[in-house]
Amino acid sequence: MLPDYVKAENGFTLFLNEALEGEIKSYGIVVNSFYELEQAYADYFQKEMKRKTWHIGPVSLHNRSNIDKVERGIKTSIDEHSCLNWLDSREPNSVLYISFGSMPRITSAQVLEIAHGLEASNHPFIWVIGRILDYSSREKQQVESVLLPVGFEERVTKSKRGLIIRGWAPQLLILEHPAVGAYMNHCGWNSIIEGVTAGVPMITWPFSSEQFYNERFILNVIRVAISMGNEHWVPLTELPRVTIKSEKVAKVVKRLMGSEEAEVLGMRKRAAEYRDKAMRAFEEGGSSYANVDAFIAELKSRRKIQDGHL
Template identity: 50%
Template sequence: MDGENGQLHIFFFPYLAHGHIIPMTDMARLFVARGVRATIVTTPLNSLFISKAIAKRKTDPDNRINIKTIKFSSAEAGLPEGCERADSIPSPALAIDFFKATEMLQEPLEQLLLEENPNCLIADVFYPWANDSAAKFGIPRIVFHGTGFFSLCAAECINLYEPYKKVSSESEPFVIPNLPGDIKMTSMLLADFVKSDGETDVKKLWREAKESEEASYGVIVNSFKELEQAYVDHYCKAFGRKAWHIGPVSLLNRDNVEKVERGEEAAIDEHECFKWLDSKKPNSVVYVCFGSIADFTETQLKEIAIGLEASGQNFIWVVKRSKNEIQDKEEWLPEGFEKRTKGRGLLIRGWAPQLLILDHESVGGFVTHCGWNSTLEAVCAGVPMVTWPLSADQFYNERLVTQVLKIGVAVGVKKWVRVVGDSIKWEAVEKTVSRIMVGEEAEEMRNRSKKLACLARQAMEEGGSSYSDLNALIEELG
């Protein structure tokens, strides 16, 4: 315990990407609601975005979250000034430079650990050196992954057993060995660095991350037991890891203000968005969003537009244009598209208040890249999914949604592509959107989704599985 009233003090150190910062900020709020003192460590530009999300709670003395900033050495790493978050990396070729820049955060973090003397460091998996930093001050380091148990287990099994080496072609399916559920994949859906024999920069980072996870005090996971029970057990028993499931943390955001303040400034007025959604029947709108990193070509955007129009469904489509293209050039939209879909379609160019939209009763489906936050938010909203993974853990999350939970259908992506989307034709968009929105199959998926949404809420309530796991962790650290 630290000296301040014997109160447990935890440092939260998220990786510099929306998909890591947002859940870890929610997580810090979850801890302070139990009387823990929390400090979030981040860089100056990201601190603005975090302080907005927690501003509402600053007035409550019991719910104070401190934010400490440390300098991010963009220029020294060969990055443009102000490039402090993954979505601001100008080119995929600079991603490894961004990782290297994060290594320079070690010294300033340790300076803060010395000054603040916390009891525990919860640091993102992409800071493998955080174990050493915590050890210097004799405190435990807990790893935060930003994904669920299913994908942690699947990735570990593929790493251990290398099933991709036992098939005759990249497109031949294999069953992931020693993973419950008879889950099939192909090696085309695996990242190049996973399959490469030599040690690339990226492979080195993943190896170091894995080693630091194994040597850490344990792992904290934004998930709940009832969603992936078999994989919670498998992760802890088969791999001998210590883990706590404390989610879904997004359920902390109960009122509309909290939902809107989470993340960037929304590109649409919440009242305008609500008014549009209120005018639609329950379960009649499909929400289309691919996260903050994915980047589609004009050709692919046009296919999505044609597919959405052909589906005949109401839709909200969040479009993130390429950083390298002029924002107001919109040749990618089919001629007359907005006119023909007026009243039926709503385009949001930029950041959308996703929680607010998914939780609205008129939304009945979600076309998603299967990032873990988006997947979990859809589960909490009881909304079936069209899965359109691109990279990272997204192909594993797709398997969980379509093969295990059976609350979604795959659009048909055949290849791991990092950032720029695979070429999916409009017919596949039309077909899969219709499958999750109308008919008996859609109804069955929606019913399963709604049951999971109830279980998610129960997990977070007093006495629930996630509530109890968080209590157990706080007690252990205390």
């Protein structure tokens, strides 16, 4: 039997139903992906479901200059030069990049577990800490400042083993840097696409919505990630809690960042291969490049029909 929060009708479920209805009635779908990444799904969608799709991504590759990659419409909270200088001082593939997106459903208590786990892993990291849900009071509220373990930031900063970023980060520049060897994220689709495009293996930590489906895709289909092990989906009506202890954080980070086992080496090889496929797809003559042309041609054709020229 489904839990009540799944069966209940509220503003969020109404929004989802309207979105689904709009998708079903739509003429076609433009996708931030590339054909080579999910070929079987793209073929099934078009041939079996008879839906028009245009895979035109990764759209992040449209950001060519460093200033575009840094800001993307929002000013970063850290100077990109100091961030890149910090990365320049690290060995290739030695840094773990951690970001759970702009709207993470994560508690301050879970933040403490992550911090202790990162410190215990003894691997360099860049951690983007955004607004965190604070449930210390009766009313849910987002807080700008996050309580980290006593002395944590001073220790990791002084030893140059960690870099803490509060707010918006120059994510594309960080992911593309050769010092970055893995990306821990919440499995939002844009984050996954940017990780794939950068060619780095990932540590998955989904929280809600379609993130668990996205996790299955990168774990079991393209096989470029390992899981943190979170299986607790957080509905909007429930308080999130600590789902992963610091020991598990340290264990997973050590496995991906410090292991030479065949599975991890295979992930790194596959991640690099998908990066190359993404680049080729976006270049002239590539699948995404051709899909953009096809999409524009389709729009022109529909416009002529609507204007009564055909």
